[in-house]
Amino acid sequence: MSASGGSAVEANTPALPENLCARCARHHETCCQKTDIYVTLQDVRRIEQHVGFSGFEEFRQPFDPVYTFQEDDPLWMEKVFQADGSRRVVRHKENGDCVFLGSAGCTLPTEVRPLICRLYPFDYNAEGLKPVPASGCPSHLLAPGQSVFEGVGVNPDDARRWHGMLYKELQQEP
Numbered sequence: 001m002s003a004s005g006g007s008a009v010e011a012n013t014p015a016l017p018e019n020l021c022a023r024c025a026r027h028h029e030t031c032c033q034k035t036d037i038y039v040t041l042q043d044v045r046r047i048e049q050h051v052g053f054s055g056f057e058e059f060r061q062p063f064d065p066v067y068t069f070q071e072d073d074p075l076w077m078e079k080v081f082q083a084d085g086s087r088r089v090v091r092h093k094e095n096g097d098c099v100f101l102g103s104a105g106c107t108l109p110t111e112v113r114p115l116i117c118r119l120y121p122f123d124y125n126a127e128g129l130k131p132v133p134a135s136g137c138p139s140h141l142l143a144p145g146q147s148v149f150e151g152v153g154v155n156p157d158d159a160r161r162w163h164g165m166l167y168k169e170l171q172q173e174p
């Protein structure tokens with residue numbers, strides 16, 4: 001296609017609404033700040049291979065007690081929590097940001113990020129993805145008629161694949 005043809009198409013194509021995460025980051029703290037990010041052992045290995053160092057994770061009790069009640073997901077409760085109630089999570093910087101948060105967002109490629117980051121804002125249990133998103137995204141910043149999933153731009157096929165990986169990796173946890 002010629003350059004002028006491309007311009008004509010662009011001129012007639014309505015501008016897509018800005019990604020919800022970009023709007024979220026401009027208005028307030030995002031899910032990459034002051035949030036507990038659980039990592040599977042496989043997450044840790046993938047990230048270590050990519051970044052070339054280790055020690056970015058620790059065992060910590062959840063800051064938010066909501067994480068300790070997942071009654072519709074016994075596998076999650078059994079595999080994620082240690083006997084003392086702690087979980088393997090990504091460390092925070094001093095300001096509370098995830099250690100992998102950079103000035104332009106996550107510094108990890110999508111297929112290296114912790115699986116729960118890739119899946120957010122999908123809500124789920126061992127049975128599969130739920131139709132209603134998790135409640136943490138700013139729905140008041142959505143474009144008219146836009147769903148949270150559309151706003152964030154997560155692909156449902158990818159989400160189903162990552163959900164399968166997550167629960168397979170959970171079953172491999174000690």
Ligand code: SF4
Nearest residue numbers: 020021024030031137
């Ligand atoms: S996933 Fe939701 S909470 Fe996280 S940055 Fe995007 S809009 Fe904000």
Ligand code: SF4
Nearest residue numbers: 032098100101106117
């Ligand atoms: S790993 Fe990336 S996506 Fe997940 S909380 Fe940290 S910065 Fe955000």
